[in-house]
Amino acid sequence: MVEERYDPKKIEPKWQAHWAENNLFRTEKDASRKKFYCLEMFPYPSGRIHMGHVRNYAIGDVIARYKRMRGFNVLHPMGWDAFGLPAENAAIKHGVHPSQWTYENISYMKGQLNKLGLSYDWDREVATCNPEYYTWNQWFFLRMYEKGLAYRKSSYVNWCPSCATVLANEQVIDLKCWRCDSVVVQKQLDQWFLKITHYAEELLQACDELTGWPEKVVTMQKNWIGKSYGLEADFAVEGTEDVIRIYTTRADTLFGATFVCLSPPHPLSSKLVADRAELAKVTALYGKAEEKIGLFTGCYCINPVNGERLPVYIANFVLMEYGTGAIMSVPAHDQRDFEFAQKYGIPIRKVIAPEGETSRPEAVEAYEDDGILINSGPYSGLKSSEARERISEEMETKGKGTKKVNFKLRDWGISRQRYWGTPIPVIYCSACGIVPVPDKDLPVILPQDVRFTGKGGSPLAESSSFVSVVCPQCGGPARRETDTMDTFVDSSWYFIAYCLGKGKVRFDGGRLPHPDLDYWMPVDQYIGGVEHAVLHLLYSRFFTRVIRDLGIISQGEPFTNLLTQGMVIKDGAKMSKSKGNVVDPDYLINRYGSDTSRLFSLFAAPPEKDLDWSDKGVEGAFRFLSRIWSLVYRNLGALSQASSRGVSDAAGLSDEGRALVRKAHQTIKKVTLDIEREYHFNTAIAALMELVNEMNGFMPKDAGDMNVLRFCLETTLLLLSPFTPHIAEELWSALENRPGTSAQVWPSWSEGLAREDEIELVIQINGKVRAKLMVPAGLPEEELKALALNDRKTAEFLGGKAVKKVIAVQGRLVNIVA
RNA sequence: GCGAGAGUGGCGGAACUGGCAGACGCGCUGGACUUAGGAUCCAGUGGGCAACCGUAGGGGUUCGACUCCCCUCUCUCGCACCA
Known part of the structure; x- marks a missing residue:
């Protein structure tokens, strides 16, 4: 029985229960x-x-x-x-x-x-917090440990002194702890890492095969991996045995180096600087973007390419994690070095001239592009690209350097001082050192006797039953790792x-x-x-x-x-609790039903674009479904006597019937192609709305017309069923068809039935639309031209001017150039 | 700064490889039915009295440009001292 009004609350739970009871969406492997x-x-x-x-x-x-x-x-x-x-x-x-x-x-x-x-x-x-799941996190970790892909090292982390714990990067907001607002510091800690860099090259190469991904995402991945080709060169520290190894991608600017910088955490930094307090000042600003500061060590080193004496600085902007943690500075051709050199009065020497440039104005900023080498000894006159190659080779030959490929990608630090994560399956024994938990002892399960205070570091450390273990190797007393894995x-x-x-x-x-x-x-x-x-x-x-x-x-x-x-936007901002512009899905489903909720979010924008929320738009979606509902309700008696069989090959349809069948076939085609082409559901739904609008205007006059209406309705319901499955099922079953829509085959269209037999020919004169003419479809270009030229309005607009050229586009238009 | 993308009616958005700009929906206007309508149905709806003008702005290619090319502007999103 179909009720007069569309009431999703009455039908949606029914079909959900039906699907669940019949396990309709359970899948088994089926190699055939x-x-x-x-x-x-x-x-x-x-x-x-x-x-x-x-x-x-x-x-x-x-x-x-x-x-x-x-x-x-x-x-x-x-x-x-x-x-x-x-x-x-x-x-x-x-x-x-x-x-x-x-x-x-x-x-x-x-x-x-x-x-x-x-x-x-x-x-x-799956639920990842279930031990049956996270035991495999541990198992994978152990396999990686065996292969050297999981390792422990000391590294800088975001540390909140008040909460006494490590924070993930995304939990640091404006350099402050997101929870207590205290300033986060960089702290060196022992952490577990996964060696993602082992796959850096492959992950990068394979990016080119990700043809089914948005280009934007592939580019972001490539940039994140950040491969660069460069040179590592050794600068001997004058009067010592020490050597500063630097990394540069600009070997062509080697002659322009006027100083060398070490990262504050670089091992040589503390060796070369006697004044601890001064070094601490620079270290305190390490990694802070606002200001470049440096400290002269008092030491000099030797440029391997020309034997020049260069001052050695400690600079807060030099990263320890990238390259060698030391750089040669070429202020003329690197903006950062340029600013630093100006601040500390270090000479700036140009060694690259822009190609084709004659006059050289006083530099106000670094010239960072490639060019022609000048002031570079035997290399002067070469192009940057060639000089990079030749200078690198010289360094290699002299044993003062090595060509080196570098990646921005760093190994993945997975240690978290948190409770609600996977315990890292490792035991520390004073006799045996780091001992992996044997497979047979997996999973290492989270203990229950933990208090959650939010203070004092790893909560797991408080559980003595968890921490105290027997060493699997020597049987002596040992301590369990208390960090958990990044989620x-x-x-x-x-x-x-x-x-x-x-x-x-x-x-x-x-x-x-x-x-x-x-x-x-x-x-x-x-x-x-x-x-x-x-x-x-x-x-x-x-x-x-x-x-x-x-x-x-x-x-x-x-x-x-x-x-x-894309994101869901309301009132110009992303929907979020903090902005207070959320729409609650429960409310929406209660008021309009899930079909309407689904339909609106699919119709309002193509999937990859942001979706602008509109309460009115939701009502529009509901109205559309209501119209289909009442279309079936109104005609149910006659429809149940009708049959859609035979409609698609039928001669003997009324003109109106034939037109509607044509529209239905066009709709099948459009919906199918829109889904196949980039999942453009919004235009697919628009096409269905058009079909429904036409059905609404269709007045069946005889049994043949009613057959047509039934065919078109069935088609609509099938095409609609992926978008709004409940109403599709309900109306489908109301038409007394079995089984449900989801077991049906997607409709197919006939090109013949979809084709228009008449087209509206647009007549343009000098590119402007001047007339429109109904003509039979499929006429050859010559006939279209003739029809256009003979049209009464054409003559009117031409006003006796001579026709210079006529262009015809089959099935569309004729343009007369006069 | 670097990288990617986007600018079309009052609004969300259509327009495949260059071929009627504005599909579809929202809103709005008028009408019908109603005690009533913020329900439903029907009609209209880019601007302009018009010729015409309209896809961020300015050039160009073309018979013809939202679409292709060059320049400018605006916005969004990533990455931001990676040497």
């Missing part, structure tokens, strides 16, 4: 069918979903449902990025255990996702876990590469926010390669196609 792995970035279980999730998951669901109707074996899973700071903060603030807080949130949010009618295979759900580790392989299914995630033993992984991977379509353009996506590319090199999987590239959806 072509697979499609459709994945949306899993959410952090913060408590409730927001409109960004609705948009992200609506996009993914349309793709998954569409691909199913196209016959693919579709894997469409969902899970939870469940470790993270908010859970721990909730524990500090409200005394709820992070685990309880997280699982309660998951339960609520899972309900919200189901209310949206998303077609997930929940049998594959980005969890999300670096979850898409691989989905392929195996709940309770089946394991990577040791069995046939390798794992047959299920080889069937499902890589992800065919990944959808998520662009904020992960570098971090998560780069880490995942790294992890997938590590897993490949363990033999578990064959391919190293995880995501074939990537769609980065």
